[in-house]
Each structure stands twice: as C-alpha cells, then as structure tokens.
Amino acid sequence: MTPDQTLNVAAIGAFFGLVIFAALVGLLAAVYVAVCRAIDTRKARQAAHAQQPETEPIDAIDDVVAVALAGACCEPWWATCGLHHAHTCPTTMKD
Structure with a gap:
C-alpha cells in the first residue's frame, strides 16, 4: 500500500467518523x-392541577352497591342471584 492510498483510507475513515x-x-x-x-408539559399539568379546587373523589363501588341494594327484593332473590323471587315479593306481584 502506498502512502497516498494510506492517506486516502485515513481521510475516508475520518470522514465517516x-x-x-x-x-x-x-x-x-x-x-x-x-x-x-415532557418536563415542561408535566410542570404545566401539575400547576393546572394545583389551581383546581379539591373535590371529594367519586367512589364507584359505593354507587354500584347503592344501586344493587335499591333493587334488592327478597331473600330468595339474593340466594339465587336474582333468578327467583318469593311469592310475597312485591316485584313478583307486579308481573
């Protein structure tokens, strides 16, 4: 390899480097x-969240339980997962 070729190879290597x-x-x-x-966005969201008035968190489980208890009928209804009603149940008398 001649010195010119060595210089060309070194120049090409330096260029790619x-x-x-x-x-x-x-x-x-x-x-x-x-x-x-991302940091700026997070800081902006935290600042916006800090300016909002604090409210009580909504508890979805309490709402589900309240709806289930409101629709409760009789003991057989609970025991059979809502399939059967007692003969004296007001829901059965509506049908």
Whole structure:
C-alpha cells in the first residue's frame, strides 16, 4: 500500500467518523429537546392541577352497591342471584 492510498483510507475513515459523530450529536439533541418538552408539559399539568379546587373523589363501588341494594327484593332473590323471587315479593306481584 502506498502512502497516498494510506492517506486516502485515513481521510475516508475520518470522514465517516465525523458523519457518525454528527448523527449522534443530532440524535442526542433531539432526545434532549423531547425530554425538556415532557418536563415542561408535566410542570404545566401539575400547576393546572394545583389551581383546581379539591373535590371529594367519586367512589364507584359505593354507587354500584347503592344501586344493587335499591333493587334488592327478597331473600330468595339474593340466594339465587336474582333468578327467583318469593311469592310475597312485591316485584313478583307486579308481573
């Protein structure tokens, strides 16, 4: 290999090294910008949440239980998962 060929190979290697380095710098810059935007968005959401008045949390389980108890009829209805009613049950008398 002649010195000119060695110099050409080194120049090509340096060029590709710079291209890869530039690509990595661009990728890291894009990731940095995305992380900064995510942090800003999170801070904005926390600030908006802090400005809202506090309310009591809605407990869906209590609502489900209240509806089930409101529709409760008689003991056989509970024992048979709602399939059968007692003869004296008001729901049976409506039918």
